[in-house]
Amino acid sequence: MMKHTGNESRTFSIVRNLTLPVLLIVLWHLWALALPTGSPAPTPIKVVQTLGEMLGKGDLVSATVQSLGRVLTGFSVASMLGIVLGLMMGSSQAVRENLDPIIESFRPIAPMAILPIAILLLGTGTPTALAIVAYASFFPVVVNTVHGVSRVDRKLVLAARTMGVSRFAILTRVVLPGALPSILLGTRLAMGVAWTAIIAAELAVGAKSGGGGSGGIGQMMFVFYAYNIDLNAIVVCMTVVGLVALCIDHIFKMLEKRLTPWRQEI
């Protein structure tokens, strides 16, 4: 047996990590070589070329920024509402009893299912996209906030109350920090769902309004699908969607570490 030094096994594991993705790309390339000329099928080389062109034109960046802006707006509104409502539901039984049935019965209704209603009420523009994003991100935030509040140490609340701390101060100084890890988890989940929902909403709005001017990266994908058929560009958009999702997830994980360093792994 050969003795692996630490360095060597590290190289091995990097090689192993890269094997499958590289292999797939090579296979894709070989498959693309066998295609007849003029086929619309995406190939690795053309995808990279298209990426370069789209970056050069700047429409990819502007569409992504537009989608991200919508996600952030809708998400902020929904998470504010979700956190406030969740804190209220978590700390008052009366509020929880009354709101829980309604929230639980809306939860299984997917954001995409209310899209037709949103289109009817708000048209095919930005308001619809915002409504879908807000709806999608509201539930993870509110549910996790309630859960977080329920796990706050009862003794801390009682201690604060014994010392004559006001209700509002208890909420902001005891309950909120106690529930923060769970709330942050909720917002991270919500942001992931919101990003998925915006793509779906923009895609479907594009599909159903005949490419109406709603913009965003989902709409862009739809235009590449239906009007100027360009599969390479669709693959580029998919990659961007994935990268953005990855970045969002990392930023929120970093925030979690920063804001709640005392938290244990959930």
Next chain:
Amino acid sequence: MPNDPNRDVFRAYRPVWVSLRSFACFFLLWWLLYLWNGNPLQLPSPVKVFEALWGLLREGEIAEHASVSTLRMLTALCLAIAVAVPLGFVMGLSRQAQQFIEPLVEILRPISGIAWLPLALFIFGVGDTLPVFIMFYVGFFPIVLNTMAGVKQTDPRLLAAARTMGVGPLPLLFYVLVPSALPTIMVGIRLAFAGSWAAIVAAELIGAPSGLGFAIEWYRQLLMTPKVFAFILAIGVVGYLCDLGLRALQKRLTPWAEGVGVA
């Protein structure tokens, strides 16, 4: 009066009563909004929606679309389980296999199933395959990651004990690893269901000639708004019932499980 029997009855049904009250408030609010909006094409009154729901139920239209969607969902979920669970076991058992496969999983996972729609439309066209593919894709990741985590969480002492007693590799798999990983796998399956049920609407809305998502969009284009609302209700109810079923299955299969799971 603490021993008043009426009071006890009231207390026992209190949750039901409170829910009814909240729903009554909700419908009142809806009705007021309907009056204020004044356009039944945009926002129909709750009464009209329930009439439409009743009509669709009686004509069997809801059952028809719901069974199509549920069948697609089950196909996709079974496929995802068939592929993801063995893969998860391999990844959980062998560090090398994990190093081979995990990067690909982590590269693909952030690309949401819905982002595959345009490309999948080209590959599969409009039909049954497209929604099944999207749901398979969405369901695959939670199951594979949870299976891997479940296998890895297996108490090493149990494995060592079984090995000491001369248990062979197959019994080890079926009597030690599977029972230990099953609770986490079931959580993964429920997550997969939740994700794919959300995705089915999008997939059917755009790329299928039948199913609940299709019906919603179809009636929207016909501007039969009460029916749109009725189908949305149906989606919620079917999703809720499926989750109840999965939860019952989870209790049945893994009565020893407590709240566990990742992702």
